[in-house]
Amino acid sequence: MPLPEGLYCLMAEFDRPGDLVRAAQAARKAGYRRMDCYSPYPLEEAAEAIGFHRDEVSLVTLIGGLLGLVAMFGLETWIAVWAFPVNIAGRPYFSWPAFVIPAYEWTILWAGMSACFGMIALCGLPKPYHPVFNAPNFRNGATSDKFFLCLESTDPKFDVAESRSFLEAQSPLSVVEVEY
């Protein structure tokens, strides 16, 4: 795949979280969808403002848990019934109550692992390169005290001149163009 070239986004910098949230709300209202907020700490209002309502981590966790349950129960059944049947005093091979504990343990284990790795994967991590770091003001402030709103160039409504004037109307500290 060829590397994308050209403009990645227009980035507005804000001093206060409230300004960022208000700008994000205005952008969404104006019809922008492909955008993102960056803040030094989690900002639930910002996530809400750009229309990020729910995630799929719980579904991934459920599927992982069920897979763990089936995997261990199946493994135990396979071992006890087909692979290595042992006749102890006429004990039934398929004695499912005795399989409950390992199956339960694997349910939790797989659910927990799915939640952890599913969350990381759904976040798009690991990501060794991201264009926002091309902006020097982002590198300086994004993890300490500055709040950023990016309108991405892939948005159908995006237009360099129009979007810049929209962002400048939100009274940011600065608006910069970020290249890939």
Next chain:
Amino acid sequence: MGNESFSKGLPSTLNAPAFVDSWRWKALIAGIVFAAIAVVLAFLGQAQDPRHLGWIHFWRGWLDGYVACFGFCFGGMALLMVQHLSGGKWGLIVRRPLEAMCATWPLIVLMFLPVAWIGATRGKLYIWAQYSNWTDALRKGLIDNDQAHAIRWKQPMLNAHNYWWVSLVCLGILSLYCVLLNKWSLQRDADPEPNVAYWRTKFENLSGFGVVLFAALLFVLAIYWVMSIDPTWYSTIYGFQYLVGEPFMVLPLAILTLIGLSKAEPIRSTFRVIEQHDLGKLCFALVMLNIYFAFGAFIIIWSGNSPEEIPWYLDRIRGGWGVIATLDVIFHWLIPFTLLLSRDLKRIKGKLSVTCCVMIFAGFWDLFWLIEPSYRDAARDLRLTWGIFEYAAVPAALFCFWLVYYLWQLKRRPLIPTNDPHLAEILEHDYVHA
């Protein structure tokens, strides 16, 4: 004595209300009816069963009911000692019902005599007593090699003589504890001074060693009375299951007693929702501990791959017993567990009563599942003869008679211990803590 402005004041009467007498009459009548049914069932069973097990089933049912009543009496004693050690308001409110339970020890000793006489001396309940001459029995094919081996090597412990004196010594020691706990409690009430430290230390010193001793003696008695029915099998966790199984029935009975008494003073104003909720939570803990031991014992034995131990479970699963075992899990764990999860349920008297009844019923059901398949004529072969219903009739009769004695003891003294610092707390209004 606490903050007076929050206090409701002590009710004017502290004795049990008059309707306890009508409960006693009802229990007595029910007991007589069940006893009559039991006798009829024994005759029917004797006539119907080709093996003539009618009266044998009667005495097996007696053993079942006896072990349950023993649990109500001395399990109550154990819980009483635990609350003396732990302290707390919940302990004060159940103290008198528990004391009344453990004051029934003379009846428990009396109920034991037929078990020992019929079971051990005449050998009707225990195979090791029936065939103490194992060589002869083996030659005639009455017992198999495993049984003969077990009877032979366990004879120093499992013989009628030792059965009698070990049981009576254990019952004697436990009864002494019951007497002391009851006597001191009344003396404490009569004490004109609070003397908190003195009385607390006195009860703690008795109870601290007492709970350990109780556990040890209970293990011995559970082995002699129930586990030895099948001398070929043993388990080291067996005693623990009784140690949890007894409070599993005692605590619900104490709660039912309080809920019943709460229709009138003095319990109406002293049995608050807070303590009811606490007792419900303790029930929930017992439900979890009980399934932990029962399932743990199963998983260890089942996965241990030892052909000497697994048949004990197979005896209790195959030939129709699987239904009883499944229902045992449902009554013992699934129903009380799911019900007691609810916070509201523990705080509503009517619903908590139903849960308590289920738990007591489950205790009897479990004993049936433990006892009857231990006999070779019933192992892996559940036959719904008339005789099998003795396990319902005889325990019900014994329990009813025991209830008569228990309620009589309950009426003999004030329902609230007055000389205790926790008294001020239970006299506060609900909303003080809510």
